[in-house]
Amino acid sequence: MRSSKKMMKPNIESSVVQQIRLLQGVSRVELARQLSIAPSTVGIHVDRLVDQGYLRNGERPESTAGRPPTLIELNPEAGQFIGIDLDSRQVYGASVDFAQRLLRDRTVSVKSNESAEGVLKIIEEVINDVKDRSRNLLGIGIAVPGTVDGAKGMALHYRYIRGWQNLPLAERLQDRFGVPVSLENNIRAMAMAERWFGQGKTVDDYLCLGIRSGIGSGMVLGGELFRGPHNFAGEIGAWPCRSACGTESKTLEEVASLRAMLRQLTKSVRAGNATSLTLRRNRVTIDAMLAAAEENDPLVKKVLREAAVAVGRAVAQMTLLIDPEMIIVAGPIANTNDAFLAPLRDTIEHLLPPMHAQMPKVVVSELGDLVGALGAAALAVHAWQP
Amino acid sequence: MRSSKKMMKPNIESSVVQQIRLLQGVSRVELARQLSIAPSTVGIHVDRLVDQGYLRNGERPESTAGRPPTLIELNPEAGQFIGIDLDSRQVYGASVDFAQRLLRDRTVSVKSNESAEGVLKIIEEVINDVKDRSRNLLGIGIAVPGTVDGAKGMALHYRYIRGWQNLPLAERLQDRFGVPVSLENNIRAMAMAERWFGQGKTVDDYLCLGIRSGIGSGMVLGGELFRGPHNFAGEIGAWPCRSACGTESKTLEEVASLRAMLRQLTKSVRAGNATSLTLRRNRVTIDAMLAAAEENDPLVKKVLREAAVAVGRAVAQMTLLIDPEMIIVAGPIANTNDAFLAPLRDTIEHLLPPMHAQMPKVVVSELGDLVGALGAAALAVHAWQP
């Protein structure tokens, strides 16, 4: 059945544009096939969208039998989308054109103990900053940490920014900039970034795993972002892990988040273990860890491996449950040159029973620091209608 | 986007009938609201379906303000669906009328070491047996153990029936009985039974947990059965569990399946632990265990509690990932009078972080032994089109 309330009329024109975004360079007939719609109907809408300047006819009629298809493509000039990503320390902004190519980006530091209102001001500033004056603004997406209610456009709670509670963020920005504003949790925004900009374009079921200060995940199931009925889907920070052998069980975040890894490294360095790491303000920094990993530092490799085993165990469990085609790992750890990824893959593969599960492709996000901002833009892209 | 290939045109008339099945006693306007369709359009289709004898106008115009709605209901006489469920020991069959009320059921034992062909013969016999001669047969559903390819209607593999490999089951039965045949894994069929007959009618996201010889689960997400891209979703038998303290990790099935529990009970009884249980052919039977649980036998309660803790841990993890509204537990264990359910609930609740998860309702299936057969019938109901 159609799932009642939630589902809104799936406007054909926006489906057409979305399909082109995913496949880029499709013919009318191919669109008709993908969307289960009559070719004549597709023709009507494509023509209209071309007239309106959103699409245009591409060049290369490739060589096969029969009349060559007219490839349709996005018109980059048709407008722009802006995405904002933030945490307690930084605000990232990016603008992309209608064909989803990056136009501008900007990163601004947030001074510690900044208030919610102060952060909002910075967000507005960054939006103005990355906005391309020559293009029509079509939508804004915001990726925020903590809990959100996307449908109402409210940021519900985030403990690391003072006063960040029940903010009607979407409404405020909508009034300010006069365009639709989409709001989402930032790990789910990352999953959207992968769908519209990254490796999730042609995969309909995948899990995006974000390992930063905390650990969270975003899911795309059947081609759509899955939020869960209470908006908690993917909040795996508290995933019970097997601790070495203690009676108390630890959570995934306590075992494998960046924070946890750095804490353990700091402890080990202080204890005088063999390593090339040095302390800075009495702590190990992320950059130091990444650099050491690059140089095969034994201590760092060991810590990364332990984290990978814990994460791998959890990922194996998730794979048993939802059977994803792909796992996309995002976060600084992506740059550790297989010190994390290899043991992760091994652990997963080792735990999956051959006949009742399929090993998912495990890859690293290629979108870099802007992944959150791009994801936010992706939200706006996804929500846009002609 | 619409998820391309998989999605077929969602025929309005079948959506209407399905919505009525879920809500029973709905007006035209309410249907229009639920399905996001114009009331006038709903009217056209309802009238047509009434003409064709599938639906009929109900009686009771309840009392509120305004013109009272005309409640639409299913016409039980419109036909029947048949569902078959099987494992290596038994074949269950059930027929239901168009309003989903049970007509007949039959259970046949399969002699051990029966061949696939023999089981097929029994299936055909049971179908003929539960078929109501006075009603038009509209569809058949088959719930089989092991791996399946529902789209192709093939039973792929099941180790406990000789020769049960790559059987084109749907095709064969379709030829034999001349109606559409739906095939599915039997735990997923149970999830469908809950959706169409049981407690999943008004819940769009839930997990159905089957604890029998093995352990498996079926998921309904966003109102639809979720199979996963490789058809492995929910195959959680191999879920890594924390074993007491050993180095090797055990699987959920090795810790909490009926088979595992009985094995452990048998061992304990032989070791002379205090219990009212007695051995039968040198083993503890399921019925003996259930009876002892009813009488608060301490050994049985302990074993059930340990299993519940293991399952609860896994369910908590699953809840973190997919955020279901409800967990439905099916299997003989459902009759153990909270000896299993209470510690299960406690374990889950204890592991869920208050701000990032919502405790799902944990209930027991009320459909009894026929749950699989009803689920199979539900598959046929779900697949049916006017």
Place this chain on the structure above:
DNA sequence: GATTATTATTTCGATATCGAAATATGTCAA
């Protein structure tokens, strides 16, 4: 008892979509 308010359903013209046939545009082989 008549009137008003309220919700459900039907009516009916405008628009959207479909589906089959016609047309367009290429390759390939004789």
Place this chain on the structure above:
DNA sequence: TTGACATATTTCGATATCGAAATAATAATC
């Protein structure tokens, strides 16, 4: 070069759906 063939797109009449207004049926109120 010409004539099959294959595939893409458009044309056009039939059908489906929408949306607003009209109509129907009841409770509440005067």
